[in-house]
Amino acid sequence: AQSVTQPDIHITVSEGASLELRCNYSYGATPYLFWYVQSPGQGLQLLLKYFSGDTLVQGIKGFEAEFKRSQSSFNLRKPSVHWSDAAEYFCAVGSGTYKYIFGTGTRLKVLA
Amino acid sequence: NAGVMQNPRHLVRRRGQEARLRCSPMKGHSHVYWYRQLPEEGLKFMVYLQKENIIDESGMPKERFSAEFPKEGPSILRIQQVVRGDSAAYFCASQSPAGTGGGEQYFGPGTRLTVT
Numbered sequence: 001a002q003s004v005t006q007p008d009i010h011i012t013v014s015e016g017a018s019l020e021l022r023c024n025y026s027y028g029a030t031p032y033l034f035w036y037v038q039s040p041g042q043g044l045q046l047l048l049k050y051f052s053g054d055t056l057v058q059g060i061k062g063f064e065a066e067f068k069r070s071q072s073s074f075n076l077r078k079p080s081v082h083w084s085d086a087a088e089y090f091c092a093v094g095s096g097t098y099k100y101i102f103g104t105g106t107r108l109k110v111l112a
Numbered sequence: 113n114a115g116v117m118q119n120p121r122h123l124v125r126r127r128g129q130e131a132r133l134r135c136s137p138m139k140g141h142s143h144v145y146w147y148r149q150l151p152e153e154g155l156k157f158m159v160y161l162q163k164e165n166i167i168d169e170s171g172m173p174k175e176r177f178s179a180e181f182p183k184e185g186p187s188i189l190r191i192q193q194v195v196r197g198d199s200a201a202y203f204c205a206s207q208s209p210a211g212t213g214g215g216e217q218y219f220g221p222g223t224r225l226t227v228t
Contacts, residue, residue: 004154034216043116043203043221044155090154099145099168100217102154 002027004093006103013081014111021076021106023091032094033074035065038105039087047089050074061085086110114139116206116220117186124226131191131198133223137206144187145217146172146179149201161187194227201225 005024013019025031032051036044048059055067065076074091088107092100117136125131137144142163147155157171161181172179176194181187191198201224205217 036219041224044219046216046218049216092155099157099160100147100155101157102147104152104154 002093002095002101004091004101004103006089006091006106008106009104010107010109012109012111015083016080019076019078019081019085019108021089021091021108023074023076023103025072025074025091025093027072027093029095033065033067034092034094034100035059035063035074035076036090036092037061037087038090044090047076081108081110083110083112116204116218118202118204118220118223120223121221122224122226124228125194126228127195128193131194131225131227133189133191133202133204133225135187135189135204135206135220137187137204138208138218141206141208141218143207143209144181145205145207146187146189147203147205149203149222151200155203158189191225194225196227199225199227 003026007022034049035047037047038044047063048057048065050057050067057065063078065074067074086108088105090105091103094100119134144161146158148158149155159172159179160168164183176192178190201222203222204220207217
């Protein structure tokens with residue numbers, strides 16, 4: 001069955017520190033992969049996507065993610081976190097661009 | 113180009129009433145998806161519609177829930193005889209037709225339904 005796992009429910013980092021949010025997926029074919037960010041009471045904003053090609057994907061707000069087929073992972077990274085990055089982050093997998101399956105999210109807290 | 117619009121943003125209904133949630137996709141987008149987000153959970157797919165057609169409703173409860181996307185006007189998610197368990201955030205996403213645009217889904221701000 002198709003699934004997405006975000007093993008970390010909460011993560012706390014200090015401002016300026018590096019960040020890595022984990023995402024593992026289970027999918028039969030080559031997946032389309034996405035990371036979205038959701039601020040409290042808001043909708044989802046797309047940070048980046050992977051369809052094919054270069055496995056290191058650059059996104060908005062200084063985020064990047066790396067697709068590792070052998071590990072079925074698509075971890076999100078940022079070298080230096082800003083206080084405004086505090087939000088909830090969702091990884092999603094799709095068949096083409098249809099019917100996304102979302103992980104349960106990782107809530108990021110940033111310490112000043 | 114306005115983004116995906118949803119209204120109302122907040123909706124309070126008593127048990128047994130009907131809830132109607134509206135979604136206007138981005139200009140040029142003819143595909144609409146509805147997702148539900150329960151507290152402390154990720155988004156769960158409910159239904160995928162194209163203009164005047166339901167493509168996939170496998171995520172929608174069999175009873176009390178229905179969705180439409182008419183030729184003119186917004187997509188509507190309708191919940192009849194709401195129960196407390198329907199309290200959630202309902203998100204709409206729109207997408208350009210296959211073969212155009214980047215293919216990703218763009219999300220609206222959501223409607224937060226509270227059933228009292």
